[in-house]
Amino acid sequence: MGNTKSKKVKISQNEPPNNEEKNNERINSIKTEIAGADLIRNIKDDGEDLDQNKDRDHDNASSASTVEGTIFLLLANWDGSNRIERDKPDEIMKIVTLTCIIFIFINEMGNAVARSKKQPADKIKLYYFFISPPCRAVMLTARMLGIEFELISVNLLTGEHLTPEYLKINPQHTVPTIDDNGFILWESRAIMTYLISAYGKNDDLYPKNARIRALVDQRLQFDLATFFTRWHALYMPMFMGGEYDDEKAAKLKEALDWLNAFLDSRVFVAGDNFTVADISMVVTMTNIQAFGFEYKELENVVKWFERSKKILEPYGYKEIDEAAAEVLAANLPE
Numbered sequence: 001m002g003n004t005k006s007k008k009v010k011i012s013q014n015e016p017p018n019n020e021e022k023n024n025e026r027i028n029s030i031k032t033e034i035a036g037a038d039l040i041r042n043i044k045d046d047g048e049d050l051d052q053n054k055d056r057d058h059d060n061a062s063s064a065s066t067v068e069g070t071i072f073l074l075l076a077n078w079d080g081s082n083r084i085e086r087d088k089p090d091e092i093m094k095i096v097t098l099t100c101i102i103f104i105f106i107n108e109m110g111n112a113v114a115r116s117k118k119q120p121a122d123k124i125k126l127y128y129f130f131i132s133p134p135c136r137a138v139m140l141t142a143r144m145l146g147i148e149f150e151l152i153s154v155n156l157l158t159g160e161h162l163t164p165e166y167l168k169i170n171p172q173h174t175v176p177t178i179d180d181n182g183f184i185l186w187e188s189r190a191i192m193t194y195l196i197s198a199y200g201k202n203d204d205l206y207p208k209n210a211r212i213r214a215l216v217d218q219r220l221q222f223d224l225a226t227f228f229t230r231w232h233a234l235y236m237p238m239f240m241g242g243e244y245d246d247e248k249a250a251k252l253k254e255a256l257d258w259l260n261a262f263l264d265s266r267v268f269v270a271g272d273n274f275t276v277a278d279i280s281m282v283v284t285m286t287n288i289q290a291f292g293f294e295y296k297e298l299e300n301v302v303k304w305f306e307r308s309k310k311i312l313e314p315y316g317y318k319e320i321d322e323a324a325a326e327v328l329a330a331n332l333p334e
């Protein structure tokens with residue numbers, strides 16, 4: 001191979017290059033290198049966007065792209081002519097095929113690293129109550145991550161969450177709460193994003209990209225502060241003998257309309273990929289459905305809900321979420 005730098009340079013004249021030509025060569029060499037790396041990075045990113053279930057590790061992406069870009073350039077020079085013969089289709093096919101093979105190999109190496117992400121030392125304890133919506137969201141997330149909890153039921157109906165022992169763990173006396181080898185955390189959405197960050201094989205469910213993550217966070221906070229809260233405000237007082245309140249119902253309908261608008265030209269709530277924000281909002285939707293609140297005229301919501309349930313079904317959607325919401329709804333006083 002000799003000097004790789006000189007091999008990356010397109011030399012079309014036979015005469016030795018003068019100084020100015022040498023400088024141009026260097027500039028061209030750098031430009032070509034950047035273009036090669038970008039080209040392969042784009043191919044890789046497009047592929048990942050199309051198949052979000054595929055394992056990936058964005059941490060490795062930039063170094064992998066540089067390696068791939070270099071390989072691309074070496075391939076461009078593999079016949080020793082130091083240039084890609086763009087007018088020869090066979091030549092181009094050879095390059096594309098070999099590039100693809102090498103790209104797949106590098107990608108698989110990255111996946112092997114991603115799969116070996118660490119597991120908790122001992123099983124994480126989950127303090128939960130089976131009908132609690134935020135507990136259901138945490139359990140679905142854990143299933144998607146392949147995390148097996150040590151489940152500790154805290155019966156809210158008999159006041160187990162108010163015992164001195166539980167208050168020592170969580171003075172705010174809410175479920176879900178986790179104990180990950182001494183690390184205590186409550187608030188379901190914080191738990192879900194922690195589990196993904198600490199134990200996810202990749203960042204699919206909570207992407208590291210700043211703008212995508214910002215949208216996921218916005219949706220999670222919309223669910224916490226508005227969507228779930230409005231469902232809760234309408235139905236929870238009814239468990240204590242309150243009446244169905246039309247004003248509160250209108251507020252919940254407004255939140256559903258907003259969700260419908262978020263889903264305009266989006267497959268999932270924060271973009272084209274399924275994320276933790278979808279899990280959180282699916283659980284709220286499951287309650288809405290179980291309590292018979294009308295939403296079927298909202299086409300985007302209906303399609304997204306069906307699509308998301310299909311993704312969650314292999315991870316216990318029916319048992320963990322749907323069945324529990326039905327138990328809750330069945331206990332709503334007439």
Ligand SMILES: N[C@@H](CCC(=O)N[C@@H](CS)C(=O)NCC(=O)O)C(=O)O
Nearest residue numbers: 132133134173174175176187188189
């Ligand atoms: N925003 C919290 C809500 C937690 C919450 O209020 N959980 C309820 C059960 S659904 C609870 O523990 N209630 C008992 C209490 O607040 O004393 C989360 O998402 O985790």
